[in-house]
Amino acid sequence: MDTREYIAIEDRYNAHNYKPLDVVLTRGEGVWVEDVDGKRYMDFLAAYSAVNQGHCHPRLVKVMVEQAARLALTSRAFRNDQLPLLARELCELSGYEMMLPMNSGAEAVETAIKVARKWGYETKRVRDEQAHIITCYGNFHGRTITIVSFSSEEGYREGFGPFTPGFELIPYGDIGALKAAIRPTTVAFLVEPIQGESGVVVPPEGYLRAAREICDQHNLLLITDEIQSGLGRTGKFLAAEHEGVRADMVTIGKALSGGMYPVSAVLADRDVLGVLQPGDHGSTYGGNPLACAVAREALKILVDEDLIQRSAELGEYLCDALHQIQSPHIQKIRGKGLWIGIVLKPEAGGARRFSEALMEYGLLCKDTHGNVIRLAPPLVITRDEIDWAVERLEKVLSVS
Numbered sequence: 438m439d440t441r442e443y444i445a446i447e448d449r450y451n452a453h454n455y456k457p458l459d460v461v462l463t464r465g466e467g468v469w470v471e472d473v474d475g476k477r478y479m480d481f482l483a484a485y486s487a488v489n490q491g492h493c494h495p496r497l498v499k500v501m502v503e504q505a506a507r508l509a510l511t512s513r514a515f516r517n518d519q520l521p522l523l524a525r526e527l528c529e530l531s532g533y534e535m536m537l538p539m540n541s542g543a544e545a546v547e548t549a550i551k552v553a554r555k556w557g558y559e560t561k562r563v564r565d566e567q568a569h570i571i572t573c574y575g576n577f578h579g580r581t582i583t584i585v586s587f588s589s590e591e592g593y594r595e596g597f598g599p600f601t602p603g604f605e606l607i608p609y610g611d612i613g614a615l616k617a618a619i620r621p622t623t624v625a626f627l628v629e630p631i632q633g634e635s636g637v638v639v640p641p642e643g644y645l646r647a648a649r650e651i652c653d654q655h656n657l658l659l660i661t662d663e664i665q666s667g668l669g670r671t672g673k674f675l676a677a678e679h680e681g682v683r684a685d686m687v688t689i690g691k692a693l694s695g696g697m698y699p700v701s702a703v704l705a706d707r708d709v710l711g712v713l714q715p716g717d718h719g720s721t722y723g724g725n726p727l728a729c730a731v732a733r734e735a736l737k738i739l740v741d742e743d744l745i746q747r748s749a750e751l752g753e754y755l756c757d758a759l760h761q762i763q764s765p766h767i768q769k770i771r772g773k774g775l776w777i778g779i780v781l782k783p784e785a786g787g788a789r790r791f792s793e794a795l796m797e798y799g800l801l802c803k804d805t806h807g808n809v810i811r812l813a814p815p816l817v818i819t820r821d822e823i824d825w826a827v828e829r830l831e832k833v834l835s836v837s
């Protein structure tokens with residue numbers, strides 16, 4: 438079957454909740470993927486940073502296959518021999534005292550919200566049912582009803598109400614707005630260190646540090662959603678480290694499994710995650726041995742292949758190269774590490790047509806928020822491969 442046939446079948450039988458580029462991929466290796474017609478592409482999205490370690494990393498494939506053949510799922514009714522080791526390794530790597538494993542990113546965010554509310558009632562002594570959580574315009578934290586309850590994206594909400602109460606939105610990057618929104622019942626501020634889905638929006642220097650201080654002054658939990666920004670994407674293990682900030686709770690996911698399997702987690706210290714008692718929260722697949730074995734290896738690869746430092750260095754290299762491009766369409770280029778948004782001028786006619794043109798040249802990336810081309814290649818990319826990509830970006834962006 439060829440591309441057209443696969444697309445026709447998908448359109449007929451699969452819900453239309455996405456509008457993907459018309460490329461049907463069938464295999465991948467490192468930064469490269471291949472479609473069903475045998476055409477090769479460089480992946481410059483890396484499944485929204487889930488594939489930081491590159492497609493089908495041989496070490497991940499090996500662990501995945503071996504663990505699948507040994508033991509895949511026990512449920513948390515019983516213990517398994519992988520969860521304790523992942524928990525210890527993740528805590529040692531991140532500097533947090535505890536972790537809680539889930540599957541998708543949205544579940545990790547839901548978990549963090551539940552923990553923050555319970556912490557608010559038990560530790561901060563907020564009146565029952567009154568817990569208030571501050572979040573930011575332009576956020577992306579997932580797609581559950583509770584999470585879209587505080588989305589500012591109309592398309593994510595329309596038709597899905599009634600929504601979960603207890604959330605308030607403030608402008609991203611605005612410290613005054615954070616101060617003004619705090620009430621006696623506020624338990625947490627939930628924020629992305631860089632807003633990915635919004636178009637790789639980097640807040641003003643010092644924003645997270647100031648938010649940390651305010652959370653301390655008012656006894657709120659600072660929750661950073663690092664599902665996309667974490668695990669090396671910005672050139673640090675967690676993006677909050679750029680400002681020397683340690684959040685009270687962190688959600689991670691995506692690259693935690695290197696794209697092999699859905700694995701997410703919440704990180705926090707004992708005084709926060711310790712509010713959960715047996716029976717309070719759970720997930721059939723959360724913490725399963727297959728997930729834990731894969732996550733352990735994915736983390737080891739980040740360290741062994743020095744992918745975090747790589748992201749910092751090659752990110753700068755890519756950013757410099759992009760700044761050399763003479764283009765009538767580029768308004769600005771922003772980002773950190775190998776995570777870059779090319780913001781197009783309003784008259785450029787949107788980013789989608791550029792993503793489509795880049796696809797023709799063999800480079801896959803994703804437009805986001807209408808006028809931003811988002812670049813996030815696997816962190817295993819080489820300088821030569823970056824040059825290859827920049828050549829294509831230049832071709833597409835320099836024509837008027």
Ligand SMILES: *Cc1c(COP(=O)(O)O)cnc(C)c1O
Nearest residue numbers: 541542543577578579662664665
């Ligand atoms: C992708 C993402 C999520 C949701 O993760 P899923 O695995 O798709 O549920 C949450 N927060 C951020 C910042 C993300 O990028």
